Each structure stands twice: as structure tokens, then as C-alpha cells.
Amino acid sequence: MAEPKLSKLELRIMETLWRNGQASIREMQEAFPEKDRPAYTTIQTTVYRLEAKKAVQRIKKVGNFHIFAAAVSRRAAQRRLIDDLLALFGGRSQPVMAHLIESGKLTLADVKEAEKTLLKLERKDGSR
Amino acid sequence: MAEPKLSKLELRIMETLWRNGQASIREMQEAFPEKDRPAYTTIQTTVYRLEAKKAVQRIKKVGNFHIFAAAVSRRAAQRRLIDDLLALFGGRSQPVMAHLIESGKLTLADVKEAEKTLLKLERKDGSR
DNA sequence: CCATAAAACATACATTTGTAGTAGTAATGC
């Protein structure tokens, strides 16, 4: 259970923690757009679940409210997401790339950047 | 509801249909590795749900069993998956690429290929 | 024809996720 799987809503909540470093339930709630903002208790329940999954932790109490912080990094969480998706594609990246291009979400700049990173990696680490 | 969202198990079942063109429940079930193969009725229930979602349809009856075929293409289903994932990243591909590289799943060849495709697209379609 | 085997169909149930209400408790404003 290295990286717990996080749901959509859980991820949206984590985003506030990742961005701010820490936050109260109220702050996490208010980070949602006024239109279509879940109830306070909805966020609360979800944060409790995140806590049960060890994805967040309480770091202190200020006044009568608790302050939470992420216990898993954005990187790790995102990595988990992508690995899960990739598994559905039999671990192959190529179809994923193809779809990204198709939907116009992948720019040439993105690709150039990736290429640069890959070349750099290859130089340092032939073992891939 | 252009493209229904398909769950992990549903996708694994669809895979058989996409690959074979058509299949009976029994065939879909037997496509799973003997080790860790869901019960016949599990597949059946899931196929029925796929039918309710209009992702598969019965095309004929042979003997006492039905033959099903996919009613959504693999491409469309995969596209939906990736769009959903991308939404979690604010629609940006870059983080996805970064993670693919990090996990060693994206080869330089994949990137070169993507680049070629992109360049070709750009020439034909400046509106992107 | 009819017993049997296979498949269909209906139903059930646990877990996860999104959603929220309610009751109790703790700060805070005077």
C-alpha cells in the first residue's frame, strides 16, 4: 500500500494541500469554485477518508479547527494515476501518446521538451 | 452520453470483443487467465451492464447462447479514458509526459514518432 | 420425448465514492 489510490474528489482536495502546503477543512472547501462547491461536511468526510488512507495528516490545531497537510506528494499521487491508466493499455505508452496527439492536447513544445529530457537521461543512465 | 465511461473490468471484457469482433459470455470469461478468472456470472452481469450502457450489443443467438459485439470502438473508449485522466491534470499533457518518462515507459522512439505525427498534422491543419 | 447440461436472467451483497444532515463541542464577542 505504498501509494493509496485517490479518487477524483480526493485529488481535487489534495491539490489545495499541495499548493498551500497546509490547510483547514474550510480552506479546502473554499478552494472550490463557488458555483458547484460541495458542502463543508462533504469535504470533511473526504478529508477523513484521506486521513484513514494516510494521504493526509493533521499537523496542528489552531483555535477550534485542525490544520492538515499532505502525506503523499503530488508526484507520487500523479504517478499512481498514470501507472493505473497505463496498465489498462498493457503498459504501452504509444497508444496514450497517439490519443494525446489526436485530441490536440499534445503540443510540439511538449514533445520537444520530452525529447530533451529523454536524451539527457540516456546519457546519464544507459541502463534503460 | 456519447461515450459511456467504462470500468476496469468492463474494459478488460471489451478487449475480447475488440480483438475477436464478437464473442459469447463464455468466450469472454475464458479470455481471462485461468488464475484469477472471474465467475461466469460475474462476466455475465458486467456484460449486461455494458449492454445497458450501449457499449455492447447482442448480434445473434447460436444454440442456446448469445453472441455479443462491441458497440463502441476501442479508440473511442480509450480516448474517453485519457480525456478523463487529462482532466485531472487540468488538461495539460506535460505532466503526463513527465511521468511517462520518469517511469521509463516512454522511449525515445515513441517520442520521435509523436513528433513526426505532429509535424505532419501541423502542415495539414494550421488551426491547432 | 425427456433428462441433463449449459446458458440466461434475476437478485443479492460488499466496497468505494460522492454527497450531506445532525448532534455535540469549542472559541469568541460582548
Next chain:
DNA sequence: GCATTACTACTACAAATGTATGTTTTATGG
């Protein structure tokens, strides 16, 4: 010091998903 407000803790519930059992129907082999 106490009313009001804000937050916590507990509970509830529906939809989606994975999983399966029980019951009925349909072919099929003799």
C-alpha cells in the same frame, strides 16, 4: 458568563463496481 457561531465527530444514503448465488429456460443426446 453566556449566546452565537464555527468546527468536529458521527451517521446516513445513493450510485457504481466487483462479485456471486439461485432459479428458470433452452438445447441436445440418446
